[in-house]
Amino acid sequence: MQISPSILSADFANLEAELKRIANADWAHVDVMDAHFVPNLTLGLPVVEALLRVSPIPIDAHLMIEDPDRWAPLYAEAGCQSVTFHVEAARDPRGLARTLRAAGARAAMAIKPATDFGPYEDLLPELDMVLVMTVEPGFGGQSFMADQMPKVKQVREAVRRHGGEIWVQVDGGVSASTIEQCAEAGADVFVAGSAVYGAEDAAAAVDELRALVTS
Ligand code: DX5
Ligand code: ZN
Numbered sequence: 001m002q003i004s005p006s007i008l009s010a011d012f013a014n015l016e017a018e019l020k021r022i023a024n025a026d027w028a029h030v031d032v033m034d035a036h037f038v039p040n041l042t043l044g045l046p047v048v049e050a051l052l053r054v055s056p057i058p059i060d061a062h063l064m065i066e067d068p069d070r071w072a073p074l075y076a077e078a079g080c081q082s083v084t085f086h087v088e089a090a091r092d093p094r095g096l097a098r099t100l101r102a103a104g105a106r107a108a109m110a111i112k113p114a115t116d117f118g119p120y121e122d123l124l125p126e127l128d129m130v131l132v133m134t135v136e137p138g139f140g141g142q143s144f145m146a147d148q149m150p151k152v153k154q155v156r157e158a159v160r161r162h163g164g165e166i167w168v169q170v171d172g173g174v175s176a177s178t179i180e181q182c183a184e185a186g187a188d189v190f191v192a193g194s195a196v197y198g199a200e201d202a203a204a205a206v207d208e209l210r211a212l213v214t215s
Pocket of ligand 1: 006062136137171173194195
């Protein structure tokens with residue numbers, strides 16, 4: 001069970017200090033948005049490279065961008081330990097996942113709430129993680145979509161059938177009141193933005209979330 005706080009809800013003027021607040025987490029989740037794939041713009045490769053230099057924990061880059069075939073490999077080459085692309089935007093998801101792994105990153109595929117997992121199940125051998133979005137990508141602080149839990153179950157069952165160590169991540173609206181149902185459905189990596197950075201003590205919020213899903 002791993003916690004990956006999203007720095008989308010952090011203070012962008014103090015990102016190094018904000019990363020240090022969550023040094024007890026497993027990953028730092030960095031949301032890259034391009035104002036095309038999603039209607040919001042955050043940060044790009046130069047900022048991610050700067051974060052990699054100062055982050056006490058590995059970086060989990062979530063690319064909500066068009067043309068990930070072109071851009072995602074650069075995040076892996078820069079040293080992001082996990083790189084997630086949206087399958088809706090990828091031209092050649094299989095080739096892209098292979099390229100990410102060859103560059104030394106864990107390769108992950110994200111699916112939006114309206115996207116079915118079924119057509120992509122045959123990509124599992126190329127993947128280290130599947131991200132099931134539990135909000136419409138683009139913004140922090142949205143309400144958790146419990147109707148995505150059957151999809152989390154479906155992905156977990158496919159991963160079990162396939163064998164191998166593939167993580168199932170949830171992202172969007174994950175908090176102390178929603179994390180347990182995600183774990184019950186089969187998620188094992190939990191992204192939380194506002195629930196961690198909105199807390200007075202971010203590290204304590206990370207520990208609290210982890211405790212809820214670790215028995
Ligand atoms: C949404 C992003 C999420 C977001 C989560 O598009 O991918 O990572 O920051 O924020 P919360 O936890 O506030 O929903
Ligand atoms: Zn994200």
